[in-house]
Amino acid sequence: MNAPDVDTKSTILIVDDSPDNLALMSALLKPVYHVQIANNGERALKLVSSGHISGKQPDLILLDIMMPVLDGYEVCRRLKADPSTHHIPVIFLTAKTSIDNEKLCFDLGAADFITKPISPPVVLARVKKELELKNYADFLQNKAHTLEVEVVQRTQEVAAIQDVTIHAMASLAETRDPETGNHIRRTQLYVRALATRLQHHPRFARYLTPANITLLFKSAPLHDIGKVGIPDRILLKPGRLEPSEFEIMKTHTTLGYRAIAHGEKSLGMTVEFLTMVKEIALSHHEKWDGSGYPQGLIGNDIPISARLMAIADVYDALISRRIYKEGMPHDQAVTVMLDGKSLHFDPDITLAFLAIQEDFRQIALQHADSDQDFQEKARYLNGAAESARTT
Incomplete structure (x- = not known):
C-alpha cells in the first residue's frame, strides 16, 4: 500500500518579522496550501503549542532566522526539544550562506534552508518535497501503530485461547476425578502466593x-x-488404594507428561507454558530427599515449578475431606508440612509457606467445598465404584 499524495490543504506556518516577506511568502503559497503567519518567534511557538492553526499543528514551518527577542535558531531549538512538536519539519529562510550557518541549521534539526532573496520555484519545490516526506513518515507511523494494535489484539487472542484450553483440560481432569472439588482452584492460588x-x-x-x-x-x-488415563476402578475407588492400585495411580504423572509432550510435538515447536505444564505434571510428586516418584529426583534436580506445586498439593490434600478421611485442621496441617522440610519439600519453599500460611488458610476458606458438594460427590463416587465392579 502506497502513501497517499500530499494533501493540498496542508498547513504552512510562515514566521518572519518583516511584513513584506510575510506578504510575499503568503501570496506564493496560498494558491496551493492553507497558510498561517506569525510575525515573531514567541507568537509562532504559542500558535504551534496551542494547536490554534486550523485546529491542528502546522504540517511545515518556514522560519526566518534574524528576528528580535527570539531568533529562528532559538525557535527551532525549542520546537525540536518538545516531543509534541519535534516531528514538524522546519525550513529556514536565511540570507546567511556560510558553511557554518548551514551546519548550524541542520544541527538544530532543520529539514532544509532556503536562501534569500527567494526563488519562487525553489520555495514551492522544497516545500512540496518536505511535505511529501512528512506525509510518508506520518503514513508509516500510522501503519506502525495499526500493526502494533493488531499485534496486541492477536496476542490477547492467543492468551485467551491458551486460557480456554487450560480450563477445558483441567475441567476434563476434574470430571474424571470429581472428589477433588475446588482442589484445582485452591492449588492454583497457593502456587501463585508462594511464587510471589x-x-x-x-x-x-x-x-x-x-x-x-x-x-x-x-x-x-x-x-x-x-488422571484421565487412570482406570475407573482405581480412580473412583471410595477408599484407600491397595499397594498395587497405588502403583497404577502413580502413573498419572507420566501419563500427563506424555500427553502434553505429544501435543507439543505435533505443533513442531517448543511452547513455553507447556514446558511448565510438563514439569508440574511429571514431577509434583517428587520429594526433596529423592524418595518421591516417578523418577526419584533429588533436591534442585526437581523443577522449581514442581517443588511449588508439591507444597500446594500436599497442604490441600491434608486439609480436604475425603470419603475415607476427615480434613485436617490448618494448624495440624502446618505442623505436618514443617515435618516434611528438607525431606519432602524444598526447605526454603517450606519456610515461605510458613511465612504466608495465613494466606493459604484464607484461600482454603474462600474456596472450600460445601457440605452439599461433598455429599453429592460421595454418592457419585460410591455409585461409580459399584458400577466399575459390576462391569
Whole structure:
C-alpha cells in the first residue's frame, strides 16, 4: 500500500518579522496550501503549542532566522526539544550562506534552508518535497501503530485461547476425578502466593519473573491431567488404594507428561507454558530427599515449578475431606508440612509457606467445598465404584 499524495490543504506556518516577506511568502503559497503567519518567534511557538492553526499543528514551518527577542535558531531549538512538536519539519529562510550557518541549521534539526532573496520555484519545490516526506513518515507511523494494535489484539487472542484450553483440560481432569472439588482452584492460588513470596529470594529470583509467575498460575490446574488415563476402578475407588492400585495411580504423572509432550510435538515447536505444564505434571510428586516418584529426583534436580506445586498439593490434600478421611485442621496441617522440610519439600519453599500460611488458610476458606458438594460427590463416587465392579 502506497502513501497517499500530499494533501493540498496542508498547513504552512510562515514566521518572519518583516511584513513584506510575510506578504510575499503568503501570496506564493496560498494558491496551493492553507497558510498561517506569525510575525515573531514567541507568537509562532504559542500558535504551534496551542494547536490554534486550523485546529491542528502546522504540517511545515518556514522560519526566518534574524528576528528580535527570539531568533529562528532559538525557535527551532525549542520546537525540536518538545516531543509534541519535534516531528514538524522546519525550513529556514536565511540570507546567511556560510558553511557554518548551514551546519548550524541542520544541527538544530532543520529539514532544509532556503536562501534569500527567494526563488519562487525553489520555495514551492522544497516545500512540496518536505511535505511529501512528512506525509510518508506520518503514513508509516500510522501503519506502525495499526500493526502494533493488531499485534496486541492477536496476542490477547492467543492468551485467551491458551486460557480456554487450560480450563477445558483441567475441567476434563476434574470430571474424571470429581472428589477433588475446588482442589484445582485452591492449588492454583497457593502456587501463585508462594511464587510471589519467593520472587525476590536469591535462589528463585531469576526464575520467578512476573511472566513466569503468570505461567505458573496458568499451568498449575493441569498438575493431575494424567488422571484421565487412570482406570475407573482405581480412580473412583471410595477408599484407600491397595499397594498395587497405588502403583497404577502413580502413573498419572507420566501419563500427563506424555500427553502434553505429544501435543507439543505435533505443533513442531517448543511452547513455553507447556514446558511448565510438563514439569508440574511429571514431577509434583517428587520429594526433596529423592524418595518421591516417578523418577526419584533429588533436591534442585526437581523443577522449581514442581517443588511449588508439591507444597500446594500436599497442604490441600491434608486439609480436604475425603470419603475415607476427615480434613485436617490448618494448624495440624502446618505442623505436618514443617515435618516434611528438607525431606519432602524444598526447605526454603517450606519456610515461605510458613511465612504466608495465613494466606493459604484464607484461600482454603474462600474456596472450600460445601457440605452439599461433598455429599453429592460421595454418592457419585460410591455409585461409580459399584458400577466399575459390576462391569
